[in-house]
Amino acid sequence: MRSPIRVLAGSALLGVLATAAPAVAQVPGENALPGSTLAIVKVSSASDLREALGDSQFGRLLADPAMEPLLEDIRTKLDDLNTQLKQRIGVTLKELVETPQGPAWLAVTRAEAEIPVAAILVADAGENAARMDEIMTKGTEQLEKEAGGQSRTEEFQGKTLHIIQPPAEDSPPLVWSSEGSVYFIGVGIDAMKDLLANAGGREDSLAASANYQALGEKLGTDSQVCWYIDIQQAIQLVVQAAAEQGGEAGQAEALLRTLGVDQLKAVGGTVDFATGEFDSVAKTFVYAPGQRSGILRLFQMPPIDATPEPWVPATVASYQTLSWDLDAAYTALGDLVNMFLPGALENVERGLQGPGGETIRFQQDIFGPIGDRVSIIADFAEEGEEIDAQSQRGLVAIALEDEQAFQTTLNKVFAIAGLAPEKRDFQGTTIYDVELPELPAAPGAPQLQLDGNVSIAIAKGYLFATGRAPLLEQILRGGGSSLADDSQFRAVAGKYPGQVSSFTFNRPEEQARAVYNTFKSGQFQQAIEAAGNAGGAGEDMPDLSELIDVTKIPEFSVFAKYLSQGGSYSVMEEDGLTITQFSLPKTGGE
Numbered sequence: 001m002r003s004p005i006r007v008l009a010g011s012a013l014l015g016v017l018a019t020a021a022p023a024v025a026q027v028p029g030e031n032a033l034p035g036s037t038l039a040i041v042k043v044s045s046a047s048d049l050r051e052a053l054g055d056s057q058f059g060r061l062l063a064d065p066a067m068e069p070l071l072e073d074i075r076t077k078l079d080d081l082n083t084q085l086k087q088r089i090g091v092t093l094k095e096l097v098e099t100p101q102g103p104a105w106l107a108v109t110r111a112e113a114e115i116p117v118a119a120i121l122v123a124d125a126g127e128n129a130a131r132m133d134e135i136m137t138k139g140t141e142q143l144e145k146e147a148g149g150q151s152r153t154e155e156f157q158g159k160t161l162h163i164i165q166p167p168a169e170d171s172p173p174l175v176w177s178s179e180g181s182v183y184f185i186g187v188g189i190d191a192m193k194d195l196l197a198n199a200g201g202r203e204d205s206l207a208a209s210a211n212y213q214a215l216g217e218k219l220g221t222d223s224q225v226c227w228y229i230d231i232q233q234a235i236q237l238v239v240q241a242a243a244e245q246g247g248e249a250g251q252a253e254a255l256l257r258t259l260g261v262d263q264l265k266a267v268g269g270t271v272d273f274a275t276g277e278f279d280s281v282a283k284t285f286v287y288a289p290g291q292r293s294g295i296l297r298l299f300q301m302p303p304i305d306a307t308p309e310p311w312v313p314a315t316v317a318s319y320q321t322l323s324w325d326l327d328a329a330y331t332a333l334g335d336l337v338n339m340f341l342p343g344a345l346e347n348v349e350r351g352l353q354g355p356g357g358e359t360i361r362f363q364q365d366i367f368g369p370i371g372d373r374v375s376i377i378a379d380f381a382e383e384g385e386e387i388d389a390q391s392q393r394g395l396v397a398i399a400l401e402d403e404q405a406f407q408t409t410l411n412k413v414f415a416i417a418g419l420a421p422e423k424r425d426f427q428g429t430t431i432y433d434v435e436l437p438e439l440p441a442a443p444g445a446p447q448l449q450l451d452g453n454v455s456i457a458i459a460k461g462y463l464f465a466t467g468r469a470p471l472l473e474q475i476l477r478g479g480g481s482s483l484a485d486d487s488q489f490r491a492v493a494g495k496y497p498g499q500v501s502s503f504t505f506n507r508p509e510e511q512a513r514a515v516y517n518t519f520k521s522g523q524f525q526q527a528i529e530a531a532g533n534a535g536g537a538g539e540d541m542p543d544l545s546e547l548i549d550v551t552k553i554p555e556f557s558v559f560a561k562y563l564s565q566g567g568s569y570s571v572m573e574e575d576g577l578t579i580t581q582f583s584l585p586k587t588g589g590e
Contacts, residue, residue, distance in 0.1 A: 026182070027102065027103040027104070027105070027122055027123070027124050027182055028122060028195065028198075028199045028200075029201075029207065030042075030205060030206040030207040030212065031201040031202065031205040031206070031207040031208070032195060032198050032199050032200070032201060032202065032205065033107055033109065033195070033205060033206040033207075034109055034110075034194065034198075034202070034204065034205065034206065035204045035205060035206055035208065035209050036109060036110040036233060037107055037108070037109045037110075037206045037209075037230065037233070038108045038109060038110060038117060038229065038230055038233045038234055038237065039107065039108045039227070039228060039229045039230065039234075040105055040106065040107040040108075040206070040226075040227065040228050041105060041106050041107075041225070041226075041227045042103075042104075042105040042225070042226045042227070043100075043103065043104045043105065043224065043225055044103060044222065044223070044224055044225075044226075045101075045102055045103060045224075046100035046101055046102065046103075046104050046123070046124075047100075047101045047102070047126070048224065049224050049225065049273075050098070052224055052272070052273040052274045052275075053273050053274075055273070055274035056273040056274045056279055056280060057279050057280075057562040057563070057564055057583070057585075057586055058562070059273075059274075060562055061558075061559065061561075061562040064554075064558060064561070064562075066554040066555075066558040067554060067558065069552045069554070070548070070549075070552040070553055070554065072552075073548070073549050073552045074548070077547070078093060081093060082094075088138060088139070088142045089134075089135045089138045089139050089142065090131075090134045090135060090138050091131065091134075091135060095131070096135065098128075099125055099128045099131055099132050099135065100123040100124065100125055100126075100128075100132075101124060101125055101126030101127060101128055101181075102123075102124030102125075102126050102181075103123075103124050104121070104122065104123035104124065105121075105122055105123075106119065106120070106121045106122075107119070107120050107122075107206075109191055110233065110237065111188050111190055111191045116237065116240075116241070117237070118172070118186060118187055118188035118190075118191030118192075119186060119187045119188075120184065120185070120186035120187075120191060120192065120195055121184075121185045121186065122182065122183070122184050122185075122195075123182070123183055123185075124181055124182050124183075125181045125182075125183060126181050127181075128181075129178075129180070129181035132178075132181070132183055133178065136162070136176055136178070136183065136185075140162055140164055140176075143164050143166075143174070144164060148167040150164070150165045151163065151164045151165070152165075156177075156193055156196060157196055157197060159177045159178075159179060159196060160177060160178075161175055161176075161177050161189070161192065161193075162175065162176050162177065163175050163189060172187050172188050173187075173188070173189055174186075174187060175187070175188070175189055175192045177192070177196065184196065209230070211230060211232070211265045211266040211287060212228060212230075212266070212268075214265070214266070214287050214289070214575065215228060215266060215268040215285055215287060218285045218287075218575075218576075218578060219268065219269065219270050219283050219285055219578075220270065223270035223271065223272050224270075224271060224272045224273065225270065225271040225272070226268070226269070226270050227268055227269050227270075227271075228266065228267075228268035229266060229267050229268065230265075230266050231264045231265060231266050231267060232262070232264075232265055232266070235256060235261065235262075239252045239253055239256075258294060258339065259294040259295050259336075260292065260293040260294020260295050260296045260297070261294065261295070263288045263289075263290055263292065263293060263294070263296055264286070264287075264288050264296075265287045265288060265289065266287045267284065267285065267286045267287065268284070268285055268287075269282060269283055269284040269285065270282070270283045274585075276585075277495075277585075278495075278582045278583065278584065278585070279564055279582075279583045279584060279585045279586070280582065280583050281580065281581070281582040281583075282580070282581045282582070283578065283579070283580050283581075284578070284579045284580075285576060285577070285578045285579075286576045286577045286578075286579075287575060287576045288575070288576045288577070289574065289575040289576065290574075294332075294336065295332075295336065297328065297329075297331075297332030297335075298329045298332045298333060299324070299329070300324070300325040300328045300329070300572075301322070301323050301324055301325070301501035301502065301570070301572040301577070302323055302325055302372060302501070302572075303323065303499035303500065303501060303571070303572075304321075304323040304373065304499065304500065304501070305498070305499065306493055306496040306497070306498065306499070306500045306503050306569065307484055307493075308321070308375075308482065308483045308484045308489070308505075309321075309375060309397070309460075309462070310460075310482055310484070311460050311462070311475050311478065311482070312375070312377060312475075312482060312483040312484070313377075313379075313474060313475065313480050313481070313482065313483065314480065314481040314482055314483050314485065314486040314489075315379055315480070316377045316378065316379050316483055316507075317378050317379045317380060317392075317506065317507050317510040317511055318377065318378045318504070318505065318506040318507070318511065319375070319376070319377050319378075319483060319489075319504065319505045319506075320375065320376050320502070320503070320504035320505075321373060321374065321375040321376075321502060321503060321504075322373070322374045322375075322501070322502040323372055323373055323500075323501050323502060324372060324373070324374055325372050326367050326370050326371075326372060327367050327368070327370075327372075329367075330362060330363060330366075330367040333345075345362065349361055349362060352416050353416065354412065354415035354416040355415065355418075356415060358411075358412045358415045358416055359412070360409070360412055360413070360416065365405075365408070365409040365412065366406075366409060368401075368402070368405070369400055369401055369402040369403075369405040369406040369409060370398060370399070370400060370401065370406065370463075371398070371399030371400055371401045371461075372399060373398075373399040374396070374397070374398050374399070375396075375397045375399075375462075376394065376395070376396050376397070377394070377395050377397075377471075378392055378393065378394045378395075379392075379393055379471065379510075380392055380393065380510050380514065381393055381468065381470070386517075387510060387513045387514045387517055388514055388517045388518050388521065388523060391514070392514060393466070393467075393468035393470075393471045394466065394467070394468070394471075395464060395465070395466035395468070395471050395472060395475070396464070396465050396466070397462040397463065397464050397465075398462060398463045399461060399462055400458065400461055400462060400463055403458050403459075403461065406458060406463060407458055410432075410456070410458065410463075414432075414434075419434055421433055421434040421435075421456070426457075426473055426476055427476060427477060429457050429458075429459045429476050430457065430458075431455055431456070431457045431469070431472065431473075431476075432455070432456040432457065433453045433454075433455050433469065434453055434454045434455075434456060435453050436452065436453060436454060452467055453467070453469070454466070454467055455467075455468075455469040455472050457472060457476065459476055460475075460476075483505070488507065488565050489505050491565060491584065492505050492565050492566065492567040492584065493505070493567075495567070495569075495582060495584075496567075496569045497569070497571065499571070500569045500570065500571055501569075501570045501571055501572040501577070502568075502569065502570045503567065503568065503569040503570075504567050504568045504569070505565075505567045506565075506566055506567065507565065508563040508564070508565070508566065508583075509560055509563050512556075512559060512560070512563055513556060513560075516553075516556050516559065517556075519550065519553075520550055520553060522550075561586075562586060563586075564583050564584050564585060564586045564587075565583070565584050566581070566582055566583035566584060567581075567582065568580060568581040568582065
């Protein structure tokens with residue numbers, strides 16, 4: 001039996017040790033940031049995020065032995081950078097990335113007293129605290145030596161602030177400090193002091209912001225990565241900057257209210273990898289509570305069933321559809337135009353007249369017969385190694401409430417535009433093959449000639465348009481299996497809610513094959529050079545061969561092992577729009 005005196009003495013000793021032991025530093029939370037914070041990106045755990053990335057399909061691809069020649073080539077090209085980093089801050093790029101271990105965040109706040117905005121990075125280095133201290137110390141020395149800046153230290157609330165002033169007088173100082181394994185790095189002394197002084201929390205904090213709380217309630221706060229942008233704060237900053245340049249702040253604010261931009265409160269999102277249910281999932285929420293006004297009325301997206309139309313073939317490589325109330329959009333557009341240019345749309349209508357006296361009335365002839373759904377599909381005309389960017393086929397379909405009325409409208413459009421499409425019958429449906437015109441170019445710019453024809457048809461309750469007639473003919477012919485019955489689509493659709501405002505589906509293998517073949521064949525480099533020549537950049541365009549040795553890229557089958565199905569969906573509600581993008585874990589293989 002233990003002696004009561006020994007137990008009492010032991011307890012007292014533990015109490016003394018507990019009191020004497022330094023408290024473990026904690027990364028300040030959102031309650032330490034001011035309510036005027038413009039934006040923040042937060043990582044719940046740097047080490048956990050790296051592990052999750054490694055467990056994802058992308059991480060497993062990088063770990064595949066077949067990727068080693070390519071990765072080794074990239075590492076070789078980074079040798080000079082690693083050597084410079086090692087000399088300057090004592091670590092390589094890989095070691096620098098792996099230094100943070102715990103929570104970390106980067107925030108941008110308003111700092112009117114010193115600079116318009118200030119940026120602060122806070123990270124917990126954990127067991128790598130000594131390495132982090134070496135990085136910061138050597139980095140300070142290098143900045144002072146190479147940039148010609150001056151450094152000094154200042155004590156603030158028991159912490160040492162390391163302040164580096166760049167040589168340019170109007171450049172804000174760089175500041176860093178540390179507490180235990182937690183490091184604070186920022187631009188602007190006042191912003192850093194404000195954070196440290198309120199590390200335990202404040203009343204008017206970001207965490208207490210109604211906008212920030214709304215996003216947290218919608219998306220959750222326990223994701224691997226979270227981000228947030230206060231749109232209202234950003235708008236106020238822009239208005240303030242305009243006023244400082246001689247603009248009228250009051251007029252700018254009134255215009256934004258008229259346009260309904262003041263209803264956009266904030267936008268934020270989350271990202272997670274290898275969660276079990278998803279290989280990756282990203283959510284975005286645009287917070288815009290209240291009755292829509294101004295330009296927001298243009299985008300009303302009523303809920304629809306998450307089911308593709310029956311005419312969508314099961315062979316598509318990608319499918320996307322959007323529910324969009326186009327009638328309401330036109331009404332909103334008319335109201336906006338009449339605020340600034342009364343009668344402008346009517347004047348445009350009066351100017352649209354064909355040789356036979358044909359006229360177009362936007363509401364009656366276009367938006368009245370049109371429905372509330374727009375869909376886009378894509379596939380590839382070739383297979384396997386023949387697939388490239390040129391073999392992709394796309395088709396746009398717009399729902400119609402009145403096919404006959406829109407047929408009349410289409411004929412009017414052809415007459416007014418002076419087009420003479422070739423008409424042909426395909427299984428009882430008229431297809432119009434329209435030769436694309438040469439577009440006018442600005443003086444000195446190259447003439448733009450669109451490639452080929454556009455084939456148009458009205459059938460199955462939709463207006464179809466495509467640059468690849470065989471795809472349209474396949475849809476009109478019908479008889480094949482539909483995407484709605486495809487097993488791969490159903491696996492993805494199982495993650496959709498019952499009602500959505502939009503949704504997409506994609507088969508990544510064919511699209512990745514097109515990119516792979518285009519890159520390996522040199523077509524991608526040719527496209528970059530052509531774009532540079534068209535824009536006048538000429539020889540300034542990058543040579544990809546200097547970045548990646550295409551001979552080291554493994555066979556496509558290596559990449560295909562790690563490609564999985566995915567999709568996205570959006571839901572518009574009274575408080576805003578939520579968009580979810582995801583990919584599923586690989587099944588039936590590695």
